[in-house]
Amino acid sequence: MKKIIIVGGGVSGISAGIYAREAGFNAEIFEKSHTAGGQCMGWNRKKHHIDNCIHWLTGTKKGTSLRKVWEEVGALEPDMEFIYDDKFYTTYVGSENVTLWKDLDRTEKELLELSPEDEIEIRKFITHVKYAECCEMPADKPMDMMGIKDYVKMGKSMANMPKVIKEYGGIDLQDLSDRFKNPVIKALMTDYLPKEYQASSFIVSYATVACGNGDVPAGGSLAMVNRMLRKYQNLGGIIHIGSTVKKVCLEGNKASGIELMDGSIHQADYVLLATDVMEAYEKLLGNEYMDKKWKKSFSDVKKYPLFSGLQMAFSIDKSAYPYRGTIFFDCKPMSVGEKNVNRIFVKSYEYEPDWAPEGKTVLQANILQYDEDYEYWKNLDSETYNMRKNQLAEEVMQRILVKFTDLKGHIELLDSWTPITYERYCNSYHGAYMGFITRKNVKSFRVKGTVKGIKNVYIASQWIQAPGGLPVAVTAGKFAIMRILKNI
Numbered sequence: 001m002k003k004i005i006i007v008g009g010g011v012s013g014i015s016a017g018i019y020a021r022e023a024g025f026n027a028e029i030f031e032k033s034h035t036a037g038g039q040c041m042g043w044n045r046k047k048h049h050i051d052n053c054i055h056w057l058t059g060t061k062k063g064t065s066l067r068k069v070w071e072e073v074g075a076l077e078p079d080m081e082f083i084y085d086d087k088f089y090t091t092y093v094g095s096e097n098v099t100l101w102k103d104l105d106r107t108e109k110e111l112l113e114l115s116p117e118d119e120i121e122i123r124k125f126i127t128h129v130k131y132a133e134c135c136e137m138p139a140d141k142p143m144d145m146m147g148i149k150d151y152v153k154m155g156k157s158m159a160n161m162p163k164v165i166k167e168y169g170g171i172d173l174q175d176l177s178d179r180f181k182n183p184v185i186k187a188l189m190t191d192y193l194p195k196e197y198q199a200s201s202f203i204v205s206y207a208t209v210a211c212g213n214g215d216v217p218a219g220g221s222l223a224m225v226n227r228m229l230r231k232y233q234n235l236g237g238i239i240h241i242g243s244t245v246k247k248v249c250l251e252g253n254k255a256s257g258i259e260l261m262d263g264s265i266h267q268a269d270y271v272l273l274a275t276d277v278m279e280a281y282e283k284l285l286g287n288e289y290m291d292k293k294w295k296k297s298f299s300d301v302k303k304y305p306l307f308s309g310l311q312m313a314f315s316i317d318k319s320a321y322p323y324r325g326t327i328f329f330d331c332k333p334m335s336v337g338e339k340n341v342n343r344i345f346v347k348s349y350e351y352e353p354d355w356a357p358e359g360k361t362v363l364q365a366n367i368l369q370y371d372e373d374y375e376y377w378k379n380l381d382s383e384t385y386n387m388r389k390n391q392l393a394e395e396v397m398q399r400i401l402v403k404f405t406d407l408k409g410h411i412e413l414l415d416s417w418t419p420i421t422y423e424r425y426c427n428s429y430h431g432a433y434m435g436f437i438t439r440k441n442v443k444s445f446r447v448k449g450t451v452k453g454i455k456n457v458y459i460a461s462q463w464i465q466a467p468g469g470l471p472v473a474v475t476a477g478k479f480a481i482m483r484i485l486k487n488i
């Protein structure tokens with residue numbers, strides 16, 4: 001039986017391991033951390049659980065090809081329970097607010113009541129979100145392995161997508177926001193995703209959530225990863241945790257295996273790199289093997305921006321916070337690195353009562369961080385870094401208290417973390433937790449994940465296709481195994 005070594009035990013790596021075992025390969029995952037999951041993570045603080053990934057999982061709708069993949073890897077079960085929420089998120093400007101409901105007619109009505117002068121743009125927006133409900137990520141096979149029949153099938157099922165791309169593919173979220181007159185709707189359009197994103201990405205995101213294809217599985221991120229890991233191990237897959245890979249061992253144009261930091265060598269017929277892509281090339285394989293597309297994109301952050309987050313988790317008394325879900329609000333400006341921040345988002349986790357002691361729940365806050373913010377954090381010495389992180393957590397807490405006054409005396413900081421945290425724990429390039437942002441008029445990033453010049457090494461991570469995220473990660477693992485099988 002041929003052996004595949006997989007470097008990285010995140011969603012991409014475990015997915016690859018499961019498909020490798022199903023295809024009859026021996027599979028061994030090497031993961032540097034002491035738990036699997038990578039960025040799909042959660043941890044405990046002061047008897048609270050902090051879930052740090054799934055805000056929405058694309059592919060939860062039954063009958064879609066992505067749902068089939070999630071079930072194949074054991075991440076979702078056929079009778080999976082999902083957290084009920086009737087909305088995507090709520091935006092506040094001052095005391096005025098508006099919500100993107102799952103019920104699109106309700107959203108339309110609410111937007112029209114708030115701003116009749118924006119009627120044309122509101123109706124256009126809702127119509128196109130309805131069109132985008134048909135949008136499905138191809139998960140059966142990679143695009144380049146699709147035949148005419150597959151394209152015809154995809155074209156039929158996504159018949160309305162060209163209309164969405166035509167109207168919103170050439171503008172970004174800032175442009176979309178500028179189309180509206182009402183300040184709350186303007187903020188609504190740029191709150192959820194970085195404003196550099198092509199507007200069509202946001203239309204598709206909202207449509208995905210609205211049509212029930214982007215729900216949150218009960219138990220959250222860690223429970224999902226653990227289900228995948230169980231499936232992998234039940235299939236006979238092996239995982240070595242706490243095992244940092246130093247490099248891929250090359251013999252001519254072939255990999256013979258890997259070397260760990262402890263100097264041990266592990267032989268394999270195939271090596272699959274399911275780490276962050278910079279880690280894969282810069283440290284494990286050698287930059288000279290990096291695909292030109294990646295090189296170009298990483299060297300042009302304006303065209304291919306990346307983002308991360310400055311985040312905090314608080315324990316709050318449930319009784320003092322009668323809200324649910326994700327809320328964006330404006331606040332007194334505060335300086336984060338080189339920038340002034342005047343909007344924050346909070347998300348509450350009251351839907352998982354086991355994640356906090358009786359009467360409490362977790363409230364998380366997030367402030368978007370770009371490449372230059374990463375540089376800011378990276379250049380601080382460890383004492384200043386910790387001091388600044390704690391100061392900002394306090395400043396964020398004060399702003400939460402201004403917005404939600406009933407929380408006074410009912411809120412306590414649990415933890416705070418920055419882009420550096422993702423770099424440290426997952427070797428994530430500049431702390432980025434998604435792939436490149438797809439900008440207007442820039443071709444969406446996609447590569448095959450093969451390595452020119454080395455036959456038996458493949459890249460299987462969220463980086464092979466923009467915008468990354470869990471759906472790309474799980475299919476990257478599957479597709480890498482399909483490519484190996486095709487090339488045998």
Ligand SMILES: Cc1cc2nc3c(=O)[nH]c(=O)nc-3n(C[C@H](O)[C@H](O)[C@H](O)COP(=O)(O)OP(=O)(O)OC[C@H]3O[C@@H](n4cnc5c(N)ncnc54)[C@H](O)[C@@H]3O)c2cc1C
Nearest residue numbers: 008010011012032038039040053055056245433462469470
């Ligand atoms: C705050 C946050 C919120 C998110 N929200 C969502 C969401 O709502 N929906 C969504 O779809 N996605 C979301 N994502 C993105 C999602 O988590 C990632 O896209 C996905 O987990 C990436 O999986 P991956 O396996 O490709 O990479 P990773 O998770 O980065 O896994 C790579 C693994 O490789 C390991 N590794 C690295 N270097 C080495 C080495 N040298 N040797 C051994 N092991 C190594 C790392 O420790 C890690 O475990 C979110 C991410 C974050 C951080």
